Amino acid sequence: MPANKPQYQLTAPICLFLLGVAISQTLRYTAFNSNSYSNNSVVVAQTSPKPAPQEIVQAGEVRALPGKLDTIPVFNSNSPEWIKTEGILLSTFPSNGKKVPAAHLNFPFEGRFDLFAHHYTHTPKDLQTLYLGVILHNPSKQPVTVDVLQAASYLLQDAPFVTLAPYIENNDGKAYSGPGNRAVSDVLRGIRQADFPAKLVIPPGQSRMLLNHPIPVKNLEKPVNGRSSFMRLRSTGKVYTASLAMFAKKNPDSSDRAPTLTEWQALLNSGNFAGPRDKTPTPPNATGGALIYGRVAGVSQGSQWQALLTDNSKDQTLTIPQRGKAISYTLDTLKGGRLGSGQIQTAKMLVRYPDTAYEAHGNYGVEYNLRLPLSNTTNQTQKVSVTLETPLKEDKLSQGGLRFRKPSLDFPFFRGTVRLRYADDQGQQKTRYIHLWHRTGQVLEPLVQVTLPRASKRMVQVDLIYPPDSTPPQVLSVRTL
Template sequence: MSVKSIPKLFIPLSLTVFGLSFSSHSKASLLTQNTPKPRPQEIVQSGEVRPLPGKLDNIPVFNSNSPEWIKNEGILLSTFPGKGKKTPTAHLNFPFQGRFDLFAHHYTHTPKDLQTLYIGVMLHNPNKQAVTVNIPQAASYLMTEAPFVTLAPYIDNNDGKTFSGPGARAVADVLRGVRQKDFPSKLVIPPGQSRMLLNHPIPVRNLEKPVNGRSSFMRMKSSGKVYIASMAMFAKKTPTSGNKLPVSPKGDRAPTLKEWQTLLDTGSFAGPRDKIPTPPDATGGQLIYGRVAGVSEGSQWISNITDNAAAKNLTIPNPGKAISYPLVTLRGGRLGTEQKQTAKMLVRYGDTAYEAHGNYCVEYNLVMPLINSTKQTQTVSVTLETPLKEDKLSQGGIKFRKPSLDFPFFRGTVRVRYTNDAGKEVTRYVHLWHRTGQVLEPLIKLTMPGNSRRNVQLNVIYPPDSTPPQVVTVRTME
């Protein structure tokens, strides 16, 4: 996983601009230079950290995220059989059938002659009868369509118009049940033939900085076995007979199905390759998670959060206390729970991630049947927040910091459903933009009379370009 921060603009001020001489202010300058910055305040949250109930389902996910930055065209991820292919090791021989998801997330940076890079996703039907692939939700965005921007911690996003990155925008669309008009509701593939699901550009020409990327996320269901490949190819400049694909004013055009097929049959890995990940059995050295290229297992984590497996409710904590449930825990970041939620890889390339560490595009469906078992009215809050990353809790609780570290570790839209204090059922979509260790206001607050119950449901499709772990915290106010 990478951490992308929003750089600050730093403009040094010259004393001469203000007509000041160094000698007349040297003492003040030295005092300023020698005054230490105040140490950040570390805050340990009082309360419990519990493992998240539930588990990942077994839905396979076509997970194409390596190499993240593409310079050389080639195969990004192929689940085709390797037989008859020039580079057999580039093909993982994994057919999909029934429900599956597809995630592809790649960038291009200063390509030669500012060529447009295309991302292609091909589906192949190896059967003797036609296969229908239904596509209920699908979205694909360029970084230029959803730039990385600094936003407020909370913005109501019921209209879907707030976003802070292409991956965050794509998963927010799917969370809302959207299928972009670029994608059909179903794709019928004749026996033994292939069809392009995605043949989309990543243009850099005419940009201030020639950097762009594309994030795509889809949920699908196939009536029969299909093989899938994602590939990268630069735009073609030569016309083709009867070509109906769009041609830019520069003469660039999208690759044809035949050209994609040739790349699949005769091509090798796209490059450059990402950093080699740290093996799971390593006991020392730097921990490198690596980028994912393979099929991961798990599309959704359904969690009914109660006091224990036999209970029907989640008892709110004592006043001033909190209960936190981590999301997307991983090696080196389990927050004291000893729970690793990372999706395992069913098949993968040998130089890519051993697990789907970020659980990108995995949906967390969390139901919290809250109960106030006291006789007094209590104010209860629910917050999705990003504590400082730890594997074991060094001070007995999760830690935050004032000021927070200047990295956006979570940026994306969540859905929350609950009964408000007026007894009305509410559904809200809220865009979150949170820094590491940031102390936040609650996502929602509820006033619960004594011996009352209140249901809260939180849905989070984990957004690409976020960095785990996060926690869902239930807190009772003092």
């Protein structure tokens, strides 16, 4: 990575943390010969005072992201996140003929749509294997073909949450932290895993399984596992879709087997909601109390956000900022986290269950395509950096700029792969995939740095699919160094 570090304006810490002198006591007992006497002595060790964290306010401008989400519907199954009892996770089937009508949202898909299913399980009864099923139904009198454009599904055991370096070159796709991170990274590369068909033909009035995959916990060091699946699909006709959770059935020799299509259909028709239910979200019109976003279960609107980042809507270039300052575009902003932009980017819900999220907070699986037509209008050569970063979350900017912290808070807020496309300083076209592992408020090296001669332009494109198990909001910052 380039050696130049981001330039910031420093301020004194703003009463966020009041740290005193940390004193630890170590008890050391010395036992003497019991025939004479015994004595317990206490040794008190005093550590050096920890330095107070330094808050950093970035000099520059924060802008809302141009463009908007498209209208492609997304089957968005993320509640309950942790499953203990089998049942219906999300069904867009009609409610007629179903034992629990409220579990069915009556929303047919046709043409392009995405599918996202992200669930975990832990310590199930007798360490049974939980299966995650996705069923598609053709209600028409003609065959329907569903093209599986890209698809990936990973277990937590195959993509564990691990601490990684902030930047790892990831052209081979071998850097990941979490199953959702790994799945959307595959789809960003255009991959369809081998166990998914290129096409799924559904006869008239019949159903087919798109996914019938296990989430095993037996023989794991800890009985915790999960599965994250992400697909881009295209249907030639209307299809209803449902995600379901069912424990493995038994073979005659007591070994586990996957549920059959008939068994999945029986659960769909006669089953209740899977449980336990997640926290009920805060209503949009609430004016006080804790803000609970809730988990998503429904159909959200918007698969992709394309944006040309320019000085204004009538311009075709982005004038680089003054040296030492930044222009930051907000990403994945949401209620309570607009970073002063006044913009909420979260996808709207077309249909949802009443106890689940009102919007697709986090925009998991949404692809951002961001083009930056950098323009150096000065008479001097300038070095310019582009950085994806996670400032401290705020709705309005309390200090007039984005806030960062040294040391950063010890919690990962962004774990995922981005794709960079640009011409380097030698004029060579580059495409790079870089895995990011960033803590909140972390001061970071740039994703890419380019040298712009005077009165020159350079296009840089940043693409990412917002990864599950990341926490919004982020910004994409352009700095003149």
